[in-house]
Amino acid sequence: MVFGLVHLSGDPVLLMVSSDSPPDVVATTRHALGFDRPLHVQFGDYVRRVVRGDLGISLRSNRPVSALIWERLPATVELTVAALLIAVAVAIPAGIVSAVKRGSAVDRIAMVGAVAGQAVPIFWLALLLITLFGVHLRWLPVFGRGSLAHLVLPAVSLSTVILGRLARLVRSSMLEVLGQDYVRTARAKGVGELRVLAGHALKNAAIPIVTLLGLQFAQLLGGAVVTETIFAWPGIGRLVVEAIFNRDFPVVQGVVLVVSLIFVAVNLLVDLAYAALDPRIRTEAA
Amino acid sequence: MPTRRDLFKQAGGAAALAALRPVAARAQTRKPAVTIGYPSTPETIDPHQFRSVLSGSIINLMGEGLLTRDPQTMEIRPLLAESVKNLNPNTWELRLRKGIKFHNGEEFNAECVKFTIDRAIHSKLNTLSKLTWPPSFGQDVVIVDPYTVRIVTKVPDPMVPSRLAAESMTMTPAKGLADYKEKFVTDRFVGTGPFKFVEHVVGDRVVVEANPAYWGPKPPSARIVVQVIPDAATRLAALQRGDIDIMLNLPFPLAPTVEADPNLRVYSELSSLTHGILFNARESAPLKDRRVRQALNMAVDRAAILKGLYSGRGQFLNTVTGRNVANTMDPGPYPYDPARAKALLAEAGFGQGFELTLWQSIGRWVLAEETAQVIAGYWDKIGVKTKVQVLEWAEYNKRAGGSAHKDCFYYAFINGTWDASYTVQRFKPNFATFRYFDASGDLLKTIEEYERTFDAKRRKELGAKALTGLHDEAVWLFLWQLDELFGVTRKVKGFRMRPDNVLHMRETYVEA
Numbered sequence: 171m172v173f174g175l176v177h178l179s180g181d182p183v184l185l186m187v188s189s190d191s192p193p194d195v196v197a198t199t200r201h202a203l204g205f206d207r208p209l210h211v212q213f214g215d216y217v218r219r220v221v222r223g224d225l226g227i228s229l230r231s232n233r234p235v236s237a238l239i240w241e242r243l244p245a246t247v248e249l250t251v252a253a254l255l256i257a258v259a260v261a262i263p264a265g266i267v268s269a270v271k272r273g274s275a276v277d278r279i280a281m282v283g284a285v286a287g288q289a290v291p292i293f294w295l296a297l298l299l300i301t302l303f304g305v306h307l308r309w310l311p312v313f314g315r316g317s318l319a320h321l322v323l324p325a326v327s328l329s330t331v332i333l334g335r336l337a338r339l340v341r342s343s344m345l346e347v348l349g350q351d352y353v354r355t356a357r358a359k360g361v362g363e364l365r366v367l368a369g370h371a372l373k374n375a376a377i378p379i380v381t382l383l384g385l386q387f388a389q390l391l392g393g394a395v396v397t398e399t400i401f402a403w404p405g406i407g408r409l410v411v412e413a414i415f416n417r418d419f420p421v422v423q424g425v426v427l428v429v430s431l432i433f434v435a436v437n438l439l440v441d442l443a444y445a446a447l448d449p450r451i452r453t454e455a456a
Numbered sequence: 457m458p459t460r461r462d463l464f465k466q467a468g469g470a471a472a473l474a475a476l477r478p479v480a481a482r483a484q485t486r487k488p489a490v491t492i493g494y495p496s497t498p499e500t501i502d503p504h505q506f507r508s509v510l511s512g513s514i515i516n517l518m519g520e521g522l523l524t525r526d527p528q529t530m531e532i533r534p535l536l537a538e539s540v541k542n543l544n545p546n547t548w549e550l551r552l553r554k555g556i557k558f559h560n561g562e563e564f565n566a567e568c569v570k571f572t573i574d575r576a577i578h579s580k581l582n583t584l585s586k587l588t589w590p591p592s593f594g595q596d597v598v599i600v601d602p603y604t605v606r607i608v609t610k611v612p613d614p615m616v617p618s619r620l621a622a623e624s625m626t627m628t629p630a631k632g633l634a635d636y637k638e639k640f641v642t643d644r645f646v647g648t649g650p651f652k653f654v655e656h657v658v659g660d661r662v663v664v665e666a667n668p669a670y671w672g673p674k675p676p677s678a679r680i681v682v683q684v685i686p687d688a689a690t691r692l693a694a695l696q697r698g699d700i701d702i703m704l705n706l707p708f709p710l711a712p713t714v715e716a717d718p719n720l721r722v723y724s725e726l727s728s729l730t731h732g733i734l735f736n737a738r739e740s741a742p743l744k745d746r747r748v749r750q751a752l753n754m755a756v757d758r759a760a761i762l763k764g765l766y767s768g769r770g771q772f773l774n775t776v777t778g779r780n781v782a783n784t785m786d787p788g789p790y791p792y793d794p795a796r797a798k799a800l801l802a803e804a805g806f807g808q809g810f811e812l813t814l815w816q817s818i819g820r821w822v823l824a825e826e827t828a829q830v831i832a833g834y835w836d837k838i839g840v841k842t843k844v845q846v847l848e849w850a851e852y853n854k855r856a857g858g859s860a861h862k863d864c865f866y867y868a869f870i871n872g873t874w875d876a877s878y879t880v881q882r883f884k885p886n887f888a889t890f891r892y893f894d895a896s897g898d899l900l901k902t903i904e905e906y907e908r909t910f911d912a913k914r915r916k917e918l919g920a921k922a923l924t925g926l927h928d929e930a931v932w933l934f935l936w937q938l939d940e941l942f943g944v945t946r947k948v949k950g951f952r953m954r955p956d957n958v959l960h961m962r963e964t965y966v967e968a
Contacts, residue, residue, distance in 0.1 A: 230499050231658050232640040238658060300693045312693045313685050314660075402685040404660040412497070412659070417850060 173213050173423060226420030235424035239406060245315050246405035250390040252325035254383060257333040265340025266367060269348060280337065287334035296327040296400045313402035324401040328394055332386045339382055343375035377444060384440035388433040487966040489679035493691040493700040497659045497684045502640045503626040504576040504583040512623040513959035514682055517664050519626035519647030522550055523617055527952055527960040530780060530874055532621050536564060536648065545612035552603040556671045559652045562629040566605045570597040571630035575637050584624040588872050614910040618873040623958060650675040650962055660684055676965035695720060695943045701966050702951055703943035708767050714943045725953040726771060727940040729868040730778045732932035737893040740863045742810045749930035751800035753790040756834045762936060765823050769939035775923040776879045778937045780955040783876040783919030787927040797838045809839025815865035816844055817852040824866055859891040874956055876919040877907055883926060899925040
């Protein structure tokens, strides 16, 4: 499907040759790249190469697509994991506190913050953070990848994409679980509140949270484009957007393939996590 | 209690230290590296494949051609060739400099010239060189001796020195790149220039370092880092922090921020890009009439647009070539006169007006979409109902080059040979691309004679005549050349942009 869609976007050769190039140069270039063959032939050739691990050559940089992806994937994984960790570290406690203190000022402030976090455009927030922490306070670098300090601003910006949604999900899941009989029983037995929340309630509320985290991880891997562009973070989000604008088909196809595989792997891990979290799923499977 | 001897020793020591301090200070007066913030990634470091002037500027640090251009006057000067002589209309002889080595130690000689021209022009590769010097000229390199070559063309070509001075004709080593005659090179650059290739991390940076064996003046910086920072606000923040020393593509609205910072300054040069709206005089019925095209020129208040949208940063264009280009001239502007414009339309039989589509590309040129909207408004006022249609760049450019845009469209041209002929030739009926107005009669004869003429004085006369003719025909709505703005720290020295937009960075350094 992706193969068909990228070819629908137009002729890549037109972006590789100058608008002044005579028709014979355009034709020669198209032939050299194999774009004059029927689409089904090109697709068959592509599939055969992918099976052998060859993702093709970038039309723009003439470098192997696999090399480009492997160079940049670690950066995106690093950014995504950091953003998720920040989101989890903030959203889960916030969601729990909101659920426990439902209706209180703390609950209202946390939920307003969550909604605001979801509503704020990420590019605006990123530029605000750059101006404050990078230019005025000079605490943190504003572009590139290197030390842990380089990771802070982009990860914080990216975490807001899921932080609000996660906090609200944690709150609603916890509210559902806190109303259950076994929680009431645990409290009646004198179990400490912290143990009730962490040992009983959170564990049972975890399944939808894990599902969301899994989906977000995979989504962020392919889509942290705005963050990567603003912070000049050398990840695959920027790579694929540049490739789309330049009609660099092999790169687009390669990135989509790799991200899809990661998406499948993450979903598998999420499914395995269900079994770890919920003994009933383990028992049914057995 | 210190003795007199002790005091003399201390004084002597202090004096010695004081004498050494300036030497030590001089050694530390420059930062070891210059860092330049680029808005986009260089697409390649292949010496002949690159497309953008920004990539060409990086290649200019590491590679050299037979000829080059003075960064201020744009006069052609010898570089790897000591001299160039035109023996007859089809033959140019170049004597090469001796004792020059490529970064891989290979000697530069006539074999390298032949290899380079074969690779850049006669190979299967899609190179920029083929645009600067089309294979249809039939270039052949004849090796006379190891340091003398003759370039023989099938078609008389007075533009050979201009073509050899282009960055796309960088000399390459015949042995060192022998395996790359028919394929692009991506992981190294072997040139003769003052800087050597260190690394190219695609999408992130290019690093070059000073070549200790360079045959010419040693560069003042040990290293130049080209750092890709796509977002303009982030690039500015990096400049304000001192993480970069030079920022390219400073947007007009951010210029006051740079000007307000005591550590920074705005450096600006007139860009060579010539902006205009091309009229399809071949297919659009109203636009076939010169009076209509002149009316559309007179209907637009260019001064108001330049001031309102671009803060006045630019200069008007009154014909198809810009300032400073060889053999250009300024025939004077069309006045802003809507009443006269309406009168001309009436004379041409369009007193009731007509409908027109103005095509524009998305995000290609700064504020161009807004400009198109404003121009449509001016044309509406004289009765030309104008609809602005936008299109994604690749399709837009395909139609533009394929002569397929109906009515009129916005475009900005570079000048690849720095001669008026680069743009003027487009108006010949047999030109392969961008055919929207076919010169005929006296104008066509002038253009054709200009292309064939070698005499410099006669070329200037013919160029002026051709440009005046194209102005009188109002082949475009002539717009402007805009200033190119850079943010620069005040400690940067020796950085400039050539009139053709190539960045001259060989002499750039940053005071410590």
